[in-house]
Amino acid sequence: MAKHINVALLGNPNTGKTSVFNRLTGLNQKVGNYPGITVEKKSGTCKFGRNCTVHILDLPGTYSLNTSSIDENVVIELLLNKNDKDFPDVAVVVADVENLKRNLLLYTQVKDLGIPTILAINMADRMERKAITLDIPKLEKILNTKIALISSRKNIGFDYLKELIENYNQLSTKPCLNASKISPEYFDRLRKVFPNQDLYKLWLVITHDVNFGKLDRNEFKGVASFQTESPENLKRLQHKETITRYQFINETLKETLKIDSENAKDLRSRLDRVLTHKVWGYVIFFGILMLIFQAIFDWSEYPMDFIDRSFAALSEWAKSTLPAGQFTNLIAEGIIPGIGGIVIFIPQIAFLFLFIAILEESGYMSRVVFLMDKIMRKFGLSGKSIVPLVAGTACAIPAIMATRNIENWKERLITILVTPFTTCSARLPVYLIIISLVIPDTRVLGIFSLQGITLMFMYVLGFGAAIFSAWVLDKILRIKTKSFFVVEMPNYKLPLPKNVLITMVEKTKAFVIGAGKIILAISIILWVLASYGPGEFNNAETIVKKEFASKNISEEELGNHIESFKLEHSYIGRIGHFIEPAVRPLGYDWKIGIALVTSFAAREVFVGTLATIYSVGSDDEQTIKSRMAAEVNPILGGPLFNFASGISLLLFYAFAMQCMSTLAIVKRETNSWKWPMWQLIIMSAIAYILSLAAYQFLK
Amino acid sequence: MDLLPLKLLEMGCLPGNEVKLIQIAPFNDPLYIDINGSHLAIRRETAQQIEIDLI
Numbered sequence: 001m002a003k004h005i006n007v008a009l010l011g012n013p014n015t016g017k018t019s020v021f022n023r024l025t026g027l028n029q030k031v032g033n034y035p036g037i038t039v040e041k042k043s044g045t046c047k048f049g050r051n052c053t054v055h056i057l058d059l060p061g062t063y064s065l066n067t068s069s070i071d072e073n074v075v076i077e078l079l080l081n082k083n084d085k086d087f088p089d090v091a092v093v094v095a096d097v098e099n100l101k102r103n104l105l106l107y108t109q110v111k112d113l114g115i116p117t118i119l120a121i122n123m124a125d126r127m128e129r130k131a132i133t134l135d136i137p138k139l140e141k142i143l144n145t146k147i148a149l150i151s152s153r154k155n156i157g158f159d160y161l162k163e164l165i166e167n168y169n170q171l172s173t174k175p176c177l178n179a180s181k182i183s184p185e186y187f188d189r190l191r192k193v194f195p196n197q198d199l200y201k202l203w204l205v206i207t208h209d210v211n212f213g214k215l216d217r218n219e220f221k222g223v224a225s226f227q228t229e230s231p232e233n234l235k236r237l238q239h240k241e242t243i244t245r246y247q248f249i250n251e252t253l254k255e256t257l258k259i260d261s262e263n264a265k266d267l268r269s270r271l272d273r274v275l276t277h278k279v280w281g282y283v284i285f286f287g288i289l290m291l292i293f294q295a296i297f298d299w300s301e302y303p304m305d306f307i308d309r310s311f312a313a314l315s316e317w318a319k320s321t322l323p324a325g326q327f328t329n330l331i332a333e334g335i336i337p338g339i340g341g342i343v344i345f346i347p348q349i350a351f352l353f354l355f356i357a358i359l360e361e362s363g364y365m366s367r368v369v370f371l372m373d374k375i376m377r378k379f380g381l382s383g384k385s386i387v388p389l390v391a392g393t394a395c396a397i398p399a400i401m402a403t404r405n406i407e408n409w410k411e412r413l414i415t416i417l418v419t420p421f422t423t424c425s426a427r428l429p430v431y432l433i434i435i436s437l438v439i440p441d442t443r444v445l446g447i448f449s450l451q452g453i454t455l456m457f458m459y460v461l462g463f464g465a466a467i468f469s470a471w472v473l474d475k476i477l478r479i480k481t482k483s484f485f486v487v488e489m490p491n492y493k494l495p496l497p498k499n500v501l502i503t504m505v506e507k508t509k510a511f512v513i514g515a516g517k518i519i520l521a522i523s524i525i526l527w528v529l530a531s532y533g534p535g536e537f538n539n540a541e542t543i544v545k546k547e548f549a550s551k552n553i554s555e556e557e558l559g560n561h562i563e564s565f566k567l568e569h570s571y572i573g574r575i576g577h578f579i580e581p582a583v584r585p586l587g588y589d590w591k592i593g594i595a596l597v598t599s600f601a602a603r604e605v606f607v608g609t610l611a612t613i614y615s616v617g618s619d620d621e622q623t624i625k626s627r628m629a630a631e632v633n634p635i636l637g638g639p640l641f642n643f644a645s646g647i648s649l650l651l652f653y654a655f656a657m658q659c660m661s662t663l664a665i666v667k668r669e670t671n672s673w674k675w676p677m678w679q680l681i682i683m684s685a686i687a688y689i690l691s692l693a694a695y696q697f698l699k
Numbered sequence: 700m701d702l703l704p705l706k707l708l709e710m711g712c713l714p715g716n717e718v719k720l721i722q723i724a725p726f727n728d729p730l731y732i733d734i735n736g737s738h739l740a741i742r743r744e745t746a747q748q749i750e751i752d753l754i
Contacts, residue, residue, distance in 0.1 A: 064706075098736075272721065276724065281725070370724050374728045374729065383729075488738065489731060
């Protein structure tokens with residue numbers, strides 16, 4: 001008969017739990033979200049022999065069952081809910097051999113829930129070098145379970161671990177610790193009220209209510225009414241629980257663990273002396289940042305160009321191969337470029353997550369957080385916010401996904417809200433073309449190009465806006481967060497290529513599927529709005545032909561004029577005319593208005609939209625530029641793109657929230673439309689006011 | 700002791716243990732400590748809640 005085993009993988013952060021998961025499941029993984037929250041749910045399956053399927057759930061890393069974050073909450077909700085379909089038949093607690101003492105705390109808690117619990121001691125390959133000896137049989141006896149010594153790096157001990165999982169029903173379910181030991185008097189009272197309940201579970205439910213609230217518990221009716229202790233007293237009891245457990249662990253390890261502490265000067269302290277040094281620490285960190293920039297801007301250019309060309313070619317091919325008609329147009333002009341618009345981000349996102357995964361895996365990220373915390377805290381951010389802010393210069397989408405490392409919700413939310421201010425790569429083409437149009441190509445002090453300085457200023461402006469608004473948000477947001485700052489400084493480790501690769505692939509996939517759906521939908525809507533129109537739109541060809549009948553122009557030019565006429569009279573053109581009164585005070589005409597509207601899907605659409613409107617017929621930058629330079633302001637005369645309107649446009653693009661994908665990802669990460677809507681409204685309002693002021697002042 | 704966050708206790712910061720200050724971050728905060736084999740970085744405000752004897 002086929003056997004099915006549910007396994008829950010638990011462990012402290014930095015114990016290599018995920019590598020154990022990767023080893024056990026290979027690539028048979030599924031990453032999703034727990035219903036209603038944005039905590040990542042990783043599960044996978046593997047086969048033991050022919051008849052035994054094992055379903056493994058990789059629970060978020062946690063130091064104990066007393067939860068303080070939404071991620072940890074997932075752990076306890078599962079372990080207390082027997083009716084959950086993922087409720088484990090057997091729990092595997094992964095521990096790091098070098099931090100056994102701390103790791104055993106979680107083990108004793110899980111074990112006390114009456115779930116068969118295997119202890120998997122990871123990084124066993126380091127034991128010899130660190131002169132650690134363990135008396136496994138004795139430890140098994142005291143902890144009342146089976147222990148697997150494993151090494152996910154060297155692939156040692158997994159066969160035995162699998163064997164233990166398969167025979168989980170031979171494991172004892174007796175608790176390690178008698179809960180009454182924490183406070184005999186309190187637990188006696190509990191027992192009198194709930195004579196048939198497991199005391200430790202009851203205790204967890206009660207304290208959990210105090211700390212976190214709203215636990216789904218059918219089994220524990222009436223617990224809410226059991227209020228005999230003040231929250232302060234319960235907290236004191238929790239402290240006592242922790243201390244009692246550590247006493248047990250200390251006694252246990254005294255008999256079973258020996259560390260020859262001769263080699264105190266290990267790699268960690270030597271590396272730390274350099275990497276967290278008050279000068280070298282920053283130098284190295286900024287060096288690494290430069291490398292990441294280089295990868296994102298420079299190296300990913302080649303694959304991005306390739307993707308761009310391939311999709312353009314695919315579009316052409318579809319147009320010429322499929323039977324002509326609106327449906328083909330939708331595919332060739334709406335769907336294929338839409339998908340291309342998603343795929344083109346893959347290289348940058350993959351590079352970014354490659355580096356982030358390496359920095360995380362190696363243990364270096366904790367040092368950066370340590371270095372930056374004091375500075376960032378002044379602005380309501382955390383040391384951990386530095387990663388998203390830097391990543392935001394590539395693209396806000398992966399950057400916002402990277403905020404997940406920030407445990408404190410307020411600091412995380414502020415980081416999410418301000419990250420879109422940093423100058424992302426989509427703004428770059430817009431900046432480049434406008435700067436080259438309105439900023440004179442002269443040199444300051446003989447060496448610095450004025451255009452270059454302007455571009456640099458735009459980056460500084462974006463970063464400054466992010467920091468400043470973080471400071472403002474910190475003052476006005478009233479969010480109480482319980483978590484506080486404590487960062488484990490793990491041992492340095494050489495990242496496992498397999499782990500890095502899996503993280504990179506998973507994150508990239510999450511982007512393509514999550515944000516991709518929205519980008520695709522928007523590009524289809526835009527295509528429809530630009531391809532259809534009321535009244536004159538449908539007679540475009542006849543009207544334009546009549547208008548140019550007397551003039552001698554080539555077939556191609558005529559075609560461009562027809563396209564331009566169509567766009568002006570399409571729905572999107574109507575929208576452009578409709579909003580013209582609103583954008584005229586900023587120095588723009590209806591054509592720029594359309595570009596602004598389409599830019600709300602993605603900023604980089606700006607150049608392409610203007611290209612279509614000015615009927616250039618190609619995306620070649622030089623031709624668009626000369627065409628834009630020749631454009632005349634219909635009311636004031638003179639060039640439309642002058643210093644005043646150019647600066648106004650630059651400011652608008654620097655501040656406005658013009659990116660549907662970012663809004664979508666913010667919605668996903670904050671799990672509400674409230675925050676992205678505020679972002680949209682406030683950022684756009686700031687952009688409008690600043691552009692208005694700049695134009696009116698400069699014109 | 701009561702003010703100390705539970706998490707710190709759980710991470711191995713227990714009464715009676717030896718604390719070693721490894722590094723102070725630039726601008727004097729946070730502190731990087733080794734307590735009972737746990738290497739942690741905590742902010743100064745938290746560290747102030749820990750009572751220590753110099754040895």
